Amino acid sequence: MPALRPSASTLSSTEVAASLIMHLKPEEWQALRALERCTLGKATTSAESIAKVSGQPLDRVVFGLSELNKRRLVGSGRTYEMYGPAVDLLALKFYADKDYAHALGKLIAKGKESDVYEVLSGKGDLYALKLFRLGRTSFRDVARKRHASPRQLNTWLDVNYEAARREFNALTRLREATKNVPVAVATNRHTVLLEELPGVRLATRPELVDAEDVLRRVVETVRDVYQGQGMINGDLSEYNILTDGERVWLIDWPQWVGRDHPNARELMARDLGAVARFFARGYGVAADRDELVRFVAGTGPFPQLRTG
Numbered sequence: 001m002p003a004l005r006p007s008a009s010t011l012s013s014t015e016v017a018a019s020l021i022m023h024l025k026p027e028e029w030q031a032l033r034a035l036e037r038c039t040l041g042k043a044t045t046s047a048e049s050i051a052k053v054s055g056q057p058l059d060r061v062v063f064g065l066s067e068l069n070k071r072r073l074v075g076s077g078r079t080y081e082m083y084g085p086a087v088d089l090l091a092l093k094f095y096a097d098k099d100y101a102h103a104l105g106k107l108i109a110k111g112k113e114s115d116v117y118e119v120l121s122g123k124g125d126l127y128a129l130k131l132f133r134l135g136r137t138s139f140r141d142v143a144r145k146r147h148a149s150p151r152q153l154n155t156w157l158d159v160n161y162e163a164a165r166r167e168f169n170a171l172t173r174l175r176e177a178t179k180n181v182p183v184a185v186a187t188n189r190h191t192v193l194l195e196e197l198p199g200v201r202l203a204t205r206p207e208l209v210d211a212e213d214v215l216r217r218v219v220e221t222v223r224d225v226y227q228g229q230g231m232i233n234g235d236l237s238e239y240n241i242l243t244d245g246e247r248v249w250l251i252d253w254p255q256w257v258g259r260d261h262p263n264a265r266e267l268m269a270r271d272l273g274a275v276a277r278f279f280a281r282g283y284g285v286a287a288d289r290d291e292l293v294r295f296v297a298g299t300g301p302f303p304q305l306r307t308g
């Protein structure tokens with residue numbers, strides 16, 4: 001994600017977007033949406049092609065783009081390009097129009113691959129909005145050096161839009177097998193809107209009512225999604241498990257693989273190995289990884305746990 005608005009560096013890309021949502025003029029929205037379509041469609045992003053896509057007169061589009069450029073949402077030169085806050089803005093506008101997002105709340109977490117913000121809906125419900133930022137670091141370098149080619153920009157948009165779609169579709173399927181994943185309420189562009197869970201990362205080693213029971217719930221959830229939907233998280237660890245001390249939720253699914261993946265068994269064993277290691281280290285509850293694998297695959301009983 002490019003770093004923008006250097007003069008307002010205390011605001012994140014998402015906060016910049018939220019602050020602008022009420023202020024864009026109709027011709028700016030039109031120009032921005034048309035620019036996005038050109039960028040995704042790999043067409044050149046000249047003002048002429050943006051005008052063609054938007055169906056608006058060229059002078060109106062050029063005016064819209066220059067206003068967007070003043071707001072540091074769009075870069076202009078020989079061709080036009082979208083900056084990070086512009087993409088956030090389009091997604092926030094989508095949720096605002098649907099009344100899912102009335103106000104942007106606190107930053108819940110800044111991960112390697114996403115930012116997660118709390119949002120408040122018009123009805124007063126709280127959601128977690130996950131905005132994908134894959135390639136954030138290298139993209140920032142690209143933008144800083146001002147050598148960003150339209151091809152790289154396309155790749156950034158495509159990769160992040162695809163990750164969001166993939167996570168939304170995964171969560172929709174997963175909910176058929178378990179309640180221990182967040183409900184995905186909606187998706188738009190590089191974002192997914194999730195039910196906000198009342199838990200903390202297991203990695204923070206919260207106090208658990210019964211550590212053995214929590215481990216069992218995690219492993220049974222892995223089994224339910226494996227046997228029910230043929231799905232494996234592939235990146236499971238204490239960082240992608242939330243708990244309120246009793247219940248658990250398995251989060252972060254864009255990299256999931258199916259049971260028929262060539263490395264399926266290996267990835268499942270790695271997921272379970274990470275969980276087993278963490279419970280042994282963090283809570284003194286040990287389980288044999290291979291026995292957990294057999295349990296998940298349906299070829300063995302739940303293993304005897306050793307505590308101490």
Ligand SMILES: Nc1ncnc2c1ncn2[C@@H]1O[C@H](COP(=O)(O)OP(=O)(O)OP(=O)(O)O)[C@@H](O)[C@H]1O
Binds near residue numbers: 239
């Ligand atoms: N539905 C949710 N409700 C509450 N908090 C959430 C929710 N989804 C994610 N979070 C918070 O955001 C963090 C990052 O989410 P997630 O793991 O899905 O993204 P990520 O980019 O892979 O992050 P990381 O690189 O740290 O693994 C989580 O560890 C959790 O603290």
Ligand SMILES: [Mg+2]
Binds near residue numbers: 111239240252
């Ligand atoms: Mg994660």
